[in-house]
Amino acid sequence: MVGIKRLADHLNLSIGTVSRALNDRPDVNEDTRKRVLQAASDLNYVANQSGRSLRSGLTGAIGFMVQTGPQFNVQGDNFFTTVFDGVQTVLNRHHLDLIVLLCSASEDPDQYLRRMVLRRFVDGMIISHTLREDPRIAFLASRRLPFVTLGRSQTDAGQSWLDIDFDAIGRRAVERFVQRGHRNIAVALPLDDINLGHVLHAAVAATMAQNGLTLTAANTLRSHPGEIGGHEVARQLLALSPRPTAIVLSDDSLAVGLYRGLMENGILPGRDISIIGRDSLPVRFLSPTLTRFGQSLRNLGIDLGEALLASMPAYERLYPLGRVRKVLDMQFFEGESDALTIAN
Amino acid sequence: MVGIKRLADHLNLSIGTVSRALNDRPDVNEDTRKRVLQAASDLNYVANQSGRSLRSGLTGAIGFMVQTGPQFNVQGDNFFTTVFDGVQTVLNRHHLDLIVLLCSASEDPDQYLRRMVLRRFVDGMIISHTLREDPRIAFLASRRLPFVTLGRSQTDAGQSWLDIDFDAIGRRAVERFVQRGHRNIAVALPLDDINLGHVLHAAVAATMAQNGLTLTAANTLRSHPGEIGGHEVARQLLALSPRPTAIVLSDDSLAVGLYRGLMENGILPGRDISIIGRDSLPVRFLSPTLTRFGQSLRNLGIDLGEALLASMPAYERLYPLGRVRKVLDMQFFEGESDALTIAN
């Protein structure tokens, strides 16, 4: 095992000088720095993270907590991996590594986060699946650990957040539906307390109200995410009478199962019912093509990374963003699934 | 910050005794152990991982390396998250935590792994997307870091591996096709050197040969994974003349795009062409339903976790599996997509 000690007496230097050379400190001769770097690469030296962390209190790692299991919105791989990619490009510029912390369905998310933070695995955290009332936020704030949430919350500890613009999605989808004559509009929401559900629900209800319509409790459907959830939404939809003529989905992962469930009953999306989804996985090749709102996930990742750096004392000079609270610009992809027009 | 020191003089004990009490060592009075544990929970004490790691050389974390980016088989979220879940349940029993290390497309996987290992982030590794010739294996072996690979490789360092039975998939799919009269069979493979591609290719070719058929180079299609890749496979398929009447897919993620690409040209899966896929994400509700092979991903995760523990000196007593090399039992899901029968 080659440590700084070995490096030092291989060069006839003290460990202090070697350390300073490696860390780009000013008080070391330029020649000796070159020698040190050369020797370090020759001997395959890599600083032991435990030693460094113990002394500096920093680990050089940022955690991104996601939850697994059927009751969570697993989204498409492309959702998280693309976001991760964006975060990583930002962090790598500052020699920070992103590690993904996954809390399995069998473990309490609050306890899991607690453990990870208190063990000092990470210098900062990004948490997703933000709940409307989320104890994790208060905890992270109390530990003074820099963090950003993907998704707003009602619990406010002054944190930064990034979010998908579910308000715009709900508003614009309903406006589009209304314009095409729909009056019986439904919405598919997640089951749990995740904040985006509340936002989307409020946006849909408000925009309907502005147009003299009401979002009934019966038309507010709830399900697990994913294909099975989508199939369940179809079942709920078919049980309604009169059946809604339009529906907006909180998540595209519902689309495949929803399509199947409807088509099994002779109902063709775009002809017999209008559907608008929300990009979370690639559904470009669904048939009929899905009309949906989307956002640049890579930019979401970049924004998350920068917002986090801005809240870390060591980097806030480089990212003087202060507190970041921002919804992402939405793009609109017109497909065939909302082609239905209702005559007055 | 509450460390073992604070705990110690809050109890009027030495740090040595406190440490022993917390670590379940025998030479500590049962009463004082109780007092220590009580105080630890009262004061919210959690051992500092850096200090512990520095002393013990262990981090308590296991890394699972996955690669992101369009050229990798992102599979469905459900693929990896379900596998992760299985691994975690095994590891958690021994107070080990699983962290996911993702190597973005812009970084060299070998360098990335090197960095993570040499910094001593983890006590063991699981690597996926195993290549036929994979330098990571030699590296991990040279560092004597316990590791398991998901997927076989030709580079043999005596490591344990688990793998999906692509040989059985290729064999059984071709046998099924042949039985139904198909003579012009194609296979869709990944672009890179990933080992499963070689295995599947060999199995298809061999089984065809056993039936007096030959797998031509033209019928060996290659594409990125995912929907776009599937669409590309459709394009390649349509360019062939005579067009293959059956195809086996290395990955279900291709199915959606493939379906779309075929149906755009009036070719209906199951009627005009037979398709057999391989479970990697939930495609239960595709229409026509996809015939496919699958495996229990959770068991895969559990097997991976146990194989890893078996190769860690501290745990091999509990998991006396020795070196594990095992392909998973495959399940078969019959759908509509391979219904086409060719008359002689």
Added chain:
DNA sequence: ACATATGCCGTAAACGTTTACGACGATGGA
């Protein structure tokens, strides 16, 4: 009674870094 064993605990070293501090020689100005 004495020697030995046992249970329990404190002491201190060690893990690999970083960094405050001081030492030393060289340089510069007066």
Added chain:
DNA sequence: TCCATCGTCGTAAACGTTTACGGCATATGT
């Protein structure tokens, strides 16, 4: 010549644990 400054480097303490070792009682055996 003397003092101050500067550049460069070595020294040593500190971060929070774990653990080998020894010490001190008390218990156990003759």
